[in-house]
Amino acid sequence: MSKKSFFNERTAAAIANLSTGRVYSPRGLVSRIDGLDPASEALELRTLIIPGRFYANVENSAEAARKCYKHGEQIALSQPQTQQEAYACRDIPLAIRARDFAELRKMKENEINFIGYSFRPVQGKDRRKRVVPFVWLPEAERLFTYAETMTNGIEVKPYDDARRVAREGAEVVCKVPSRSKKHPKYLIRLENVPVIGNTERRAVAWGIKPHYESGEEPGHSIHNIRYTWADEREGSDVITFYPHDIAAYIATAGHFWKNHNLTPMEMNPFALFSKKGADFYKKLCNNIVIYDPRLESKSKIRKLNITEKSILLGRAIGRFGHDDFAFWSPERDGRLMDYNWRI
Secondary structure, three states, rough: OEEOOHHOOOHHHHHOOOOEEEOOOOOOOOHHOOOOOOOOOOEEEEOOOOHHHHHHOOOOOOHHHHHHHHHHOOEOOOOOOOOHHHHHHHOOOOHHHHHHHHHHOOHHHOOOOEEEEHHHHHHOOOOOEEEEEEEHHHHHHHHHHHHHHHHHOOOEEOOOOOOOHHHHOOOEEEOOOEOOOOOEEEEEEEEEEEEOOOOOOOHHHHHOEEEEEEOOHHHHHHOOOOOOOOOOOOOOOEEEEOHHHHHHHHHHHHHHHHOOOOHHHHHHOOOOOHHHHHHHHHHHHEEEEEOOOOOOOOOOEEEEHHHHHHHHHHHHHHHHHHHHHOOOOOOHHOOHHHHOOOO
């Protein structure tokens, strides 16, 4: 299916027709990208973004990207490990992310290869690791903006009146638009959403989980079948969040905010990118191509894949810092729905 016009991006050929410079080293790349004039300038990367080890025993860059997306490094948040530790912890998820993302500033830019961050539930039966790829955070904001400005918004229906909600969180059913033309809305049920400002919320937040009521998940999720390598100790079954899930949570937090309940936003497990972060992501989508000798095309250039974007977003967090890049401040950045995603 083709994308809706709101989500249109420049093609690789259109990017190459801009005033294009070539980059042969990953050092200082983030600043080069950040300094581009989005209307007229572009970069052609002649350096690998995905670590070389993921190219072993694969036929092409697409396979290397999938391998890295599934098995690449993640920032494991320094969260509480048990329910009791969570109850005693005064740090909200935002503070924990800020602390852990600050470690990236101590690293050399070209050595930052994280594809996202992860956390684990501290209660309940489902203790599977939750993975948040960096690329889906600004993409969720773009989807949220589309829903708010081009449709009637994301429909939010909470089921939060049960007695167990105080300890387990609420279930919230959301209808989220698709990015594809003529595709029906996704019916997503978010489980374990913290909505009560009690001590238990500190444990509930780490158990957030999406479930697609229609049984049909976005394409990337369907194909994210994860097999562990032979020497990995971790199980293959993890929960990876996608833009529709994150956009649903943003809408849920907004729904409760309007009703003077800040708990879902206070305990939000998803980093919200600043306008600077969103603009950087927009440049990754519309102003960067990469030379790929494995391609059969004559030009051998292509757009960045989701794994390369994730790694570059992680490097940008390291370069600019959590507060400037991966933290939404309404006073500084304005409303999320007002971010400009058009080319």
